[in-house]
Amino acid sequence: MDVIIINLILSGKMSKNNSKRVSNNFSPTGYSEKVMDHFMHPRNLGSLKDPDVIGMVGNPVCGDTMVLSLKVGKNSQKQDYIKQIAFETLGCGAAIATSSIITEMAMGKTLEEAWQISDTDVAGELGGLPPVKMHCSNLAASALKQAIEKYYAKNSQKNDNITKNYI
Numbered sequence: 001m002d003v004i005i006i007n008l009i010l011s012g013k014m015s016k017n018n019s020k021r022v023s024n025n026f027s028p029t030g031y032s033e034k035v036m037d038h039f040m041h042p043r044n045l046g047s048l049k050d051p052d053v054i055g056m057v058g059n060p061v062c063g064d065t066m067v068l069s070l071k072v073g074k075n076s077q078k079q080d081y082i083k084q085i086a087f088e089t090l091g092c093g094a095a096i097a098t099s100s101i102i103t104e105m106a107m108g109k110t111l112e113e114a115w116q117i118s119d120t121d122v123a124g125e126l127g128g129l130p131p132v133k134m135h136c137s138n139l140a141a142s143a144l145k146q147a148i149e150k151y152y153a154k155n156s157q158k159n160d161n162i163t164k165n166y167i
């Protein structure tokens with residue numbers, strides 16, 4: 001149902017007023033306005049030139065895939081932090097919305113702080129997701145964790161607060 005409605009909006013067969021009414025009622029898509037906003041206007045979409053690290057995860061059940069690229073800098077306390085972040089996602093509307101919002105949530109955070117972002121944090125930041133779409137938030141959180149873990153491994157850094165924990 002959600003794909004059909006989104007296609008109608010994109011094709012101009014449904015007016016924005018109608019689409020707004022649908023999201024305000026959380027029915028029939030079940031998506032919040034924030035989900036629809038991030039799906040229709042994704043932030044930090046694309047890939048970075050010369051990224052420091054890339055995280056890539058896929059969901060073997062639905063086949064959706066997310067690639068997250070990061071540039072890492074040092075803040076004034078000499079901690080590694082996310083200086084730039086971008087994503088490319090092949091997947092459903094919820095996967096695109098969760099990918100988009102996790103880039104906003106992670107930007108500027110230290111790697112340790114960003115690594116703490118969970119799938120439930122992502123869904124909560126979007127105002128919730130329908131239960132059948134909760135797994136989509138896992139894709140975004142897992143890609144971010146994987147990228148951070150790979151960054152530490154690549155730079156031969158050990159951080160006891162970061163453990164391998166991605167799909």
Ligand code: FES
Binds near residue numbers: 059092094136
């Ligand atoms: S349906 Fe697979 S991530 Fe959304």
